[in-house]
Amino acid sequence: MKNIFTLVAVLFLLNSCASQSNTVNTKSEVTAQKPLEVATDQGTKLVVGIVVDQMRYDYLTRFNSKYGEGGFKRLINEGFNCKNNHFNYVPTYTGPGHASIYTGTTPKYHGIIGNNFYNKEIKEMVYCAQDDNVTSVGTEDKAGMMSPNRMQTTTFGDENRLFTQMQGKTIGVSLKDRGAILPAGHTANAAYWFHGKKEGVWISSSFYMNELPQWVKDFNSSEAAQSYLKVWNTLYDISTYTESGADENNFEGGFKGKETATFPYDLKTLSETNRGFDILKATPYGNSLTTDFAMAAVAAENLGQDEITDVLAVSFSATDYVGHNFGVNSKEIEDTYIRLDKDLERFFNYLDATVGKGEYTVFLTADHGAIDVPSYLQSVNVPAGYVDNYSRKKTFNAFLTETYGTTDIVENISNNQVFIDRAKVKALGLNLIDVQNAIAMEQLSYKNVSKVYTATTLSSAGFTNGVEALLQNGFNQKRSGDVILVNDTAFIAYGKTGSTHGSALNYDTHVPLLFFGNGIKHGETLEKTVIPDIAPTISALLGISFPNGATGSVLGFVID
Known part of the structure; x- marks a missing residue:
């Protein structure tokens, strides 16, 4: 695998710090028209929002002994930990979750009531990011026909763009289109998501641009995705993974072409019967690829390089795919979080070096949790089942x-x-x-x-x-x-293997909320917080308007 730092450096030099970027409303373009001196209240150069898809709160504590000091533990030890953080609505799905985190309100107001939902006007099911009026950019596939058009309120990224006269950039990055698009908001410079199948490239939509920036083209040509089609084995000796169940059991899905859902997995071989590059999404390497791309975006787009605050929304989606496939008690989910912890450390070290320690602000949360596999719960006499x-x-x-x-x-x-x-x-x-x-x-x-x-x-x-x-x-x-x-509690409409989500119960609503970096106090609380509190808190930190539909409260106790 090519060293990502070398890759980013090459991209940085080739593209002269994104001066050839094709994203709309770039900072350099607006500045050339009329210089604007805008600084936030706290001097935060870059806000990095991190959403870990399908992360239960107890993943922080359950796998704690396996984490290093630079990822999750750094956020906790140097930042602020809201231990009793919950979603205050249902359904707890990916689309509504990402929208609620960044708009500071619930589906009642922002309108994203599901990933897919019935449209009463046209009498058809629609997808939350679907937009038939735009075209794909970076692929001939329809996978790029997406935008935030169905979301009815602004995000804090939108408000930061308006506050800075469009000079502060906003970019969304995720394996999933909805995980990049909804957080980035309506005024974003760009949102990028991963298109697998036979292509294995990062793509976008004509809502943002007519052509991919050169740095994205270079990244797609670098064989970064190909490099992760390798053997997936546990990072540490599997016998030490005592925080999860047996590797071979009856509660996991696995991959087509492999008889048992057990380590190791030869991803290059298995990709042939598992939708090509899409197999990466259901492995921790999907998160590693997302980290690589996010770092490349920081370098090429000059994020956090001046006093005008930029926003980078990063969603780690592989955790959700792994959870759906293998379940929350699997060796696979444990290894995925151990590896995500290392990707976070790598990402934070990179931000330290490029933006500067104490110059950026991070929050980390999740779009929903997940239930233990009901068939597993039944095996240990916990009431559960299938609808x-x-x-x-x-x-x-x-x-x-x-x-x-x-x-x-x-x-x-x-x-x-x-x-x-x-x-x-x-x-x-x-x-x-x-x-x-x-x-x-x-x-x-x-x-039921x-x-x-x-x-x-x-x-x-x-x-x-x-x-x-x-x-x-x-x-x-x-x-x-x-x-x-x-x-009924712990009864789901799903297969007998793997985990899902969507309910109002604690296993779906209780998720992490960590704040870290510029303007953030060190501490923790057991006071209940809710997902819509995040956007108003970031807005207050930056001294900008709240998202226009925000109903959450400012968590003043986290702001320094």
């Missing part, structure tokens, strides 16, 4: 036919929401509220459904605690369904 959606749908259709003479009165069922066809209700001479209530009571009678609420209730009641309050914070009147379902 039988096929049987539930069959029974429900019979109810609709018997009650209303048709199943067409329901347009869609997705994300634990039932969408009613209002035109059909009117044509049948029915009352919408009565139909909502009837469907709610029917669903509540089904096995613990609670059901109607849109009318969530729109009118004022819940302040419990799952009801979280449902209300995730309920968007224009986009959410007519009936909202809550499954």
